[in-house]
Amino acid sequence: MGSCHGHQMCAIAAPEVFGSDELGNATVLIAGDIPAELEGKARRAEANCPERAIIISE
Amino acid sequence: MTDTRKPVESLLTDYDIFEPSFIANPYPGYSEIRESECPIAHTDRYQGSWLPTRYEDVVALAQEYEVFTSRGILVMPPPPGQAEGAYGGVAAPPITSDPPDHHWHRRLILPVFAPQAVAKYEQGTKDLCNALIDEFIDKGTADAAADYAQHIPVRVISTMLGVPFDMEEEFTDWVRGVLENMHDLERRKRSRQSIIEFFLAQVEDRKKNPRDNDLITELLNTEVEGKKVPIEYVLGVCNLMLVAGIDTTWSAIGSVMWHMAQHPEHRKQLRENDDLWPTAIEELLRVYAPVTMARIVDRDIEFQGCPMKAGDRVLMAFPAANRDPRQFENPDEVILDREHNRHVAFGSGIHRCAGSNLARLEVRVALQTWLERIPEFELVDPASVTWAGGQVHGPRSCMVKF
Ligand code: HEM
Numbered sequence: 001m002g003s004c005h006g007h008q009m010c011a012i013a014a015p016e017v018f019g020s021d022e023l024g025n026a027t028v029l030i031a032g033d034i035p036a037e038l039e040g041k042a043r044r045a046e047a048n049c050p051e052r053a054i055i056i057s058e
Numbered sequence: 059m060t061d062t063r064k065p066v067e068s069l070l071t072d073y074d075i076f077e078p079s080f081i082a083n084p085y086p087g088y089s090e091i092r093e094s095e096c097p098i099a100h101t102d103r104y105q106g107s108w109l110p111t112r113y114e115d116v117v118a119l120a121q122e123y124e125v126f127t128s129r130g131i132l133v134m135p136p137p138p139g140q141a142e143g144a145y146g147g148v149a150a151p152p153i154t155s156d157p158p159d160h161h162w163h164r165r166l167i168l169p170v171f172a173p174q175a176v177a178k179y180e181q182g183t184k185d186l187c188n189a190l191i192d193e194f195i196d197k198g199t200a201d202a203a204a205d206y207a208q209h210i211p212v213r214v215i216s217t218m219l220g221v222p223f224d225m226e227e228e229f230t231d232w233v234r235g236v237l238e239n240m241h242d243l244e245r246r247k248r249s250r251q252s253i254i255e256f257f258l259a260q261v262e263d264r265k266k267n268p269r270d271n272d273l274i275t276e277l278l279n280t281e282v283e284g285k286k287v288p289i290e291y292v293l294g295v296c297n298l299m300l301v302a303g304i305d306t307t308w309s310a311i312g313s314v315m316w317h318m319a320q321h322p323e324h325r326k327q328l329r330e331n332d333d334l335w336p337t338a339i340e341e342l343l344r345v346y347a348p349v350t351m352a353r354i355v356d357r358d359i360e361f362q363g364c365p366m367k368a369g370d371r372v373l374m375a376f377p378a379a380n381r382d383p384r385q386f387e388n389p390d391e392v393i394l395d396r397e398h399n400r401h402v403a404f405g406s407g408i409h410r411c412a413g414s415n416l417a418r419l420e421v422r423v424a425l426q427t428w429l430e431r432i433p434e435f436e437l438v439d440p441a442s443v444t445w446a447g448g449q450v451h452g453p454r455s456c457m458v459k460f
């Protein structure tokens with residue numbers, strides 16, 4: 001998350017997947033693959049990050 | 059007061075961000091520039107500036123901090139004899155800082171504004187909103203901007219800085235003197251001076267009488283690389299909290315109230331669906347993004363075909379970017395459950411708003427509390443709503459009845 005500047009728009013789109021550290025920058029809350037039921041939300045987080053800091057790999 | 063400004067010949071070559079009709083409603087103008095052959099307009103007014111209007115250009119500018127510096131962030135140069143920077147002599151870190159100092163200037167205040175940290179202001183914000191509503195609910199009418207929105211952020215910031223609510227009027231006046239009335243150079247100078255003097259006294263007081271849970275005391279005790287941070291930094295942060303945290307948020311709350319007064323269907327949607335709030339707040343921030351920032355060009359460059367010179371001023375019109383149809387479908391429409399919303403109301407890149415979690419909380423609580431107590435309301439007269447604009451856009455008077 002090198003280019004994360006703490007917009008928190010990822011956590012708004014997918015609160016199950018993204019959280020915040022004590023500086024307000026994003027943290028990933030789940031280890032490994034994103035469960036199928038959260039994939040839509042995670043994709044929305046990717047699409048809403050103004051810094052394009054989130055890249056979900058296949 | 060009669061308006062002595064000369065009429066705008068063409069928005070593309072002569073825009074005037076302080077022209078009354080542009081202040082009230084800048085969106086048609088932004089759109090005209092955005093869809094023209096030259097989506098980056100230029101004006102010679104107020105000593106000259108460039109105005110990019112496309113999302114892509116605005117974001118590119120915000121990201122290129124080495125070329126587009128934050129030595130000056132106001133859309134008009136300071137009065138003669140004063141240095142650049144939000145307040146000349148006293149800066150407003152981190153907003154007026156450039157790297158390398160920007161990094162620690164920002165790093166130190168981030169924990170104050172993280173989501174977990176601002177959550178503790180929720181109840182207090184709700185209480186103060188309720189107290190404001192108590193004042194007018196029996197009258198059946200109120201000014202949603204001047205009686206409500208205007209008082210919320212200034213009280214939240216006063217709480218954070220540990221200063222009494224009775225400074226509210228002065229704070230509001232100073233902030234407006236600096237941000238909204240910057241073309242009145244005398245007022246701008248006076249306001250700046252008042253802010254410095256007030257916080258210098260506060261800092262002196264905290265040095266003698268340190269307090270618990272107090273931001274100014276905490277900042278005074280902060281060390282960077284083994285050394286206490288300079289007083290100028292502490293003063294600068296106090297200054298910043300006023301200029302970055304008050305006018306901006308109050309304008310956003312005001313615009314949201316103005317919108318809701320005219321859209322019963324949106325009030326209904328929010329009442330019936332609690333899950334809608336997070337996307338709804340982002341959408342309202344997108345459409346009514348209040349803040350435009352400036353940058354100073356560091357060296358001669360060509361940006362998207364525009365020959366920019368060292369020292370030129372460039373406006374980052376986030377409100378224009380947020381309504382670019384290349385980035386947002388039906389950009390002028392408020393869609394409370396909009397899924398794809400990469401808006402830049404809070405900017406982009408290294409300076410992006412550090413206070414956004416607090417701002418979101420204030421906007422949400424202000425609207426939620428109002429809707430709980432006053433579910434149905436409408437504008438008294440749409441034509442009587444007055445606006446501030448230029449660098450910060452929002453209603454200053456907005457009478458509603460209920
Ligand atoms: C809806 C309300 C708000 C909006 C739209 C807003 C917008 C912005 C924007 C666009 C920037 C970028 C400035 C630039 O690129 O030069 C910014 C920076 C900043 N804002 Fe906000 N702001 C809001 C509320 C607040 C609040 C409540 C605070 C805190 C009290 C705050 C603190 C800051 C700080 C500290 C920065 C500078 C960050 C840096 O330079 O690293 N803002 N804001």
Ligand code: SF4
Nearest residue numbers: 004005007008010049
């Ligand atoms: S939306 Fe992007 S920049 Fe913002 S917190 Fe999430 S990852 Fe970081």
